[in-house]
Amino acid sequence: MMFIDPHAHMISRTTDDYEAMAASGVVAVIEPAFWVGQPRTHVGTYIDYLSAIIGFERFRAGQFGIRHYCTVGLNSKEANNASLAEAVMEILPRFALKEGVVAIGEIGYDEQTELEDKYFRLQLELAKELELPVMIHTPHRDKKRGTSRSMDVCEEHGMDPGKIIVDHNNEETVREVLDRGYWAAFSIYPSTKMGNARMVEILAGYGAERIMVDSACDWGISEPLGVAKTAKLALERGIPKDQVEMVCYKNALAAYGQSGQMHEDDWLNPTAIDQRTMYEGNSILRGGREPVVQESAVKKNANNLIIE
Amino acid sequence: MAQTKTEAAGLMSNKMHNKPLQLLNDWLSVRLSKEQLSWFDTQLDKISRSNSDRELHITLGMIPRKLDRADLYLTTRELTAADCLATGWHPQNWSIDIAARVAVICHLADHRPDRFNETLIDLCRNADLAESIALYSGLPLYPQNSGLDELIGEGLRTNIRSVFEAIAHHSPYPANHFDDNRWNHMVLKALFIDSRLAPIYGLDKRANPELARILCDYANERRAAGRPVTHELWRCVGPFAKGDMIDDLALAVNSDNHTEKQAALLALSAAPDSRAQTIITEHSVIANQIASGTLTWDAIQQQENTGKAA
Numbered sequence: 001m002m003f004i005d006p007h008a009h010m011i012s013r014t015t016d017d018y019e020a021m022a023a024s025g026v027v028a029v030i031e032p033a034f035w036v037g038q039p040r041t042h043v044g045t046y047i048d049y050l051s052a053i054i055g056f057e058r059f060r061a062g063q064f065g066i067r068h069y070c071t072v073g074l075n076s077k078e079a080n081n082a083s084l085a086e087a088v089m090e091i092l093p094r095f096a097l098k099e100g101v102v103a104i105g106e107i108g109y110d111e112q113t114e115l116e117d118k119y120f121r122l123q124l125e126l127a128k129e130l131e132l133p134v135m136i137h138t139p140h141r142d143k144k145r146g147t148s149r150s151m152d153v154c155e156e157h158g159m160d161p162g163k164i165i166v167d168h169n170n171e172e173t174v175r176e177v178l179d180r181g182y183w184a185a186f187s188i189y190p191s192t193k194m195g196n197a198r199m200v201e202i203l204a205g206y207g208a209e210r211i212m213v214d215s216a217c218d219w220g221i222s223e224p225l226g227v228a229k230t231a232k233l234a235l236e237r238g239i240p241k242d243q244v245e246m247v248c249y250k251n252a253l254a255a256y257g258q259s260g261q262m263h264e265d266d267w268l269n270p271t272a273i274d275q276r277t278m279y280e281g282n283s284i285l286r287g288g289r290e291p292v293v294q295e296s297a298v299k300k301n302a303n304n305l306i307i308e
Numbered sequence: 309m310a311q312t313k314t315e316a317a318g319l320m321s322n323k324m325h326n327k328p329l330q331l332l333n334d335w336l337s338v339r340l341s342k343e344q345l346s347w348f349d350t351q352l353d354k355i356s357r358s359n360s361d362r363e364l365h366i367t368l369g370m371i372p373r374k375l376d377r378a379d380l381y382l383t384t385r386e387l388t389a390a391d392c393l394a395t396g397w398h399p400q401n402w403s404i405d406i407a408a409r410v411a412v413i414c415h416l417a418d419h420r421p422d423r424f425n426e427t428l429i430d431l432c433r434n435a436d437l438a439e440s441i442a443l444y445s446g447l448p449l450y451p452q453n454s455g456l457d458e459l460i461g462e463g464l465r466t467n468i469r470s471v472f473e474a475i476a477h478h479s480p481y482p483a484n485h486f487d488d489n490r491w492n493h494m495v496l497k498a499l500f501i502d503s504r505l506a507p508i509y510g511l512d513k514r515a516n517p518e519l520a521r522i523l524c525d526y527a528n529e530r531r532a533a534g535r536p537v538t539h540e541l542w543r544c545v546g547p548f549a550k551g552d553m554i555d556d557l558a559l560a561v562n563s564d565n566h567t568e569k570q571a572a573l574l575a576l577s578a579a580p581d582s583r584a585q586t587i588i589t590e591h592s593v594i595a596n597q598i599a600s601g602t603l604t605w606d607a608i609q610q611q612e613n614t615g616k617a618a
Contacts, residue, residue: 094365
């Protein structure tokens, strides 16, 4: 089965992770622009970060046969640094039209401050102007109210819920997000977000429509095989295969494909120029070289099934 | 970036006959639809009339969306025209979006000659992967001036092979502009990032004793580590091989790999050292192929390409 991980901060991960993801069936990842742990204090570092996720990280993923996409945006934490935020807003339009940028994101609330609110709204307007989907980061604290508020604000700005992916859902938020017509993403992230056994329960209860899972793997203790392991566990526990395919592949493609920057052909039938330049998987030009990813060489594997 | 008066004058004189732009437009006009061409013309016009870079950024960003990312598949005649315009320029791997993006940059050379370098440097700094490849691929077509040296140095420092190759391969720019140090490091870096030497234009012309020494050291380092040595590097060693270098080549001659053997003997045939000739005569079949002109560097490359296809 092919998987898409629609939320993975690969810039913080190792090549072991890329190998393991490719071997587990991941064909594409989406890397949202986010907070890198250490606050940025200059717009220049922000520019270089965005350049890295649209450039070098894309190249790095391609070496493992994984197609790499990204989202650009000002994250909620750094929205609280007003002078940085202003400068980032100025450069965002330039990056939003780069190749492989599939959404504005991840944006939304952290502590739900006025500045967070201001830049969330400005970025919704930017997404509308550029006709891009939006990836919303829902807050860790005061999550339920923060999630509702995020959707209220989207509706105030006349956004189409069908182009908005609300991420980091849990049992408490999923009902409202689906009822209001948004895509509901779940981050299978140990300890702080969703576990995959809980995720399977949600799938059993809500079905697969407009639901997707991601790993949100980053610099913390996280699991780059979150999507593959969830799929495997869901199948084992009786979720129909077509539903597993929807939440682990098709829905992410449908939601972010609305950007016009992500097509199944990108990995199934890549253009000649892509094969020569940025994507070594499935390459007819590989010319007899051994495949980059060999199962036996992978140090991590998808048989270690449960994520707590 | 400061330009000298002469360079600025050079940029200006280009305005009268922007042959690169003409050529690229010819190629695009037979491959794009009317609607696509009219969009592109409108954008070029907007860029020339605008005071800010906004239209330029939008145009470069929209090119793959509005036009096409397919290969150009240039005809033999078109490739000949390219070589006539800039000897050594072989854009056989160019795609439509590369041609269109380079056309935009050539257009800038006409419309803002005074800010040309500054603009190109800024665009490269914020480019995505495909844009970087396009912007660097166009180097042989831009107004030639030393103000871009730093930018090109930055481009060559990349570890992204396709960006490196956009500068190094099928382009006369490096051979015509790089000093020996930059040239030598470009060749060496090509080996380090698993790129090829054969597509580097001017490889024989720019060979030099320092490069030969660097490459022999590199080969010995690889051998010491038990790693394979690409046969391609011997081409740059041959003309300057003497002393220990002949021994290095002799090792390659004794390789089990037939291509490596051929390459080493071919390199020895260019060596000024008398020991080289002695070694060659010990391998009569290949020696005859070299003497008759059937074994050349081009032939080795072709042989490899066919092998790959099969």
